Amino acid sequence: MRFLFLGDMVGRTGRTAVFERLPGLVEDWRLDFVVVNGENAAGGFGITEDIFETTVAAGADVVTTGNHVFDQREALTFASRHDRFLRPANYPPGTPGRGSGLFEAKNGARVLVANVMGRAFMHPELDDPFRAIGDIVSACPLGEQADAVIVDFHAEATSEKQCVGHFLDGRASVVVGTHTHVPTADHQILPGGTAYQSDAGMCGDYDSSLGMEKEEPLNRFLTRVPRGRFEAAQGPATICGLAVEISDRTGLAEKVSAVRIGPRLEPVVPSFW
Numbered sequence: 001m002r003f004l005f006l007g008d009m010v011g012r013t014g015r016t017a018v019f020e021r022l023p024g025l026v027e028d029w030r031l032d033f034v035v036v037n038g039e040n041a042a043g044g045f046g047i048t049e050d051i052f053e054t055t056v057a058a059g060a061d062v063v064t065t066g067n068h069v070f071d072q073r074e075a076l077t078f079a080s081r082h083d084r085f086l087r088p089a090n091y092p093p094g095t096p097g098r099g100s101g102l103f104e105a106k107n108g109a110r111v112l113v114a115n116v117m118g119r120a121f122m123h124p125e126l127d128d129p130f131r132a133i134g135d136i137v138s139a140c141p142l143g144e145q146a147d148a149v150i151v152d153f154h155a156e157a158t159s160e161k162q163c164v165g166h167f168l169d170g171r172a173s174v175v176v177g178t179h180t181h182v183p184t185a186d187h188q189i190l191p192g193g194t195a196y197q198s199d200a201g202m203c204g205d206y207d208s209s210l211g212m213e214k215e216e217p218l219n220r221f222l223t224r225v226p227r228g229r230f231e232a233a234q235g236p237a238t239i240c241g242l243a244v245e246i247s248d249r250t251g252l253a254e255k256v257s258a259v260r261i262g263p264r265l266e267p268v269v270p271s272f273w
């Protein structure tokens, strides 16, 4: 099974790059399943229903999110209407929407996708992410009810991300981090067969601060006096993510590659497709 993950789309430039490039990638690489993180797709803050639907139309099977999921208030209502829209699973009971789902890939595989959020340096009040993802994976085990298991772990601390990778090694096909908006160079297959990358990076303008226009973030570090709002940067976007060949027999990863397509970062595409 051919799987592609794309990191946080940031603003118009990030989402437009995904809308323009993803249909061609699905065709050229004959992708079976695609997950895109959309938590910053609307001006850097949250996602609208229209953007969600356009992302699915462009080829995403599932759109995951993170701490910005409800920045656009309409997400509070559309989250519950769309199976393919996920918010962090370890939000409090009663939060609109869902944190995981079972989906069918183009090759017929049953794919469990879960979106979980970290606590370290982030939101200590959330439910334990290890318990949350452990319960989700136990209820739909790889090789039994699921042919592939994909986890978007949305977190700040690399240590917490690595430990989720080890916690799920052999029980998930892919554990990929999001939220820091910068791709890490540690994509690998863990000893138990789980493809892992601490952060997929963003789909956005890398001449920026995390995809936002750099002037105001810099000003706040220098002076602490806000001069304006954070606005999404508008330069051409680089698409970043992770490509994984998943075994149809075991559901574990066989090959993994970073994906970077665009004008700023060194380009990388999988050599195995």
Ligand SMILES: [Fe+2]
Binding pocket: 008, 039, 040, 066, 179, 180, 181
């Ligand atoms: Fe983000």
Ligand SMILES: [Fe+2]
Binding pocket: 039, 066, 067, 068, 154, 178, 179
């Ligand atoms: Fe985030």
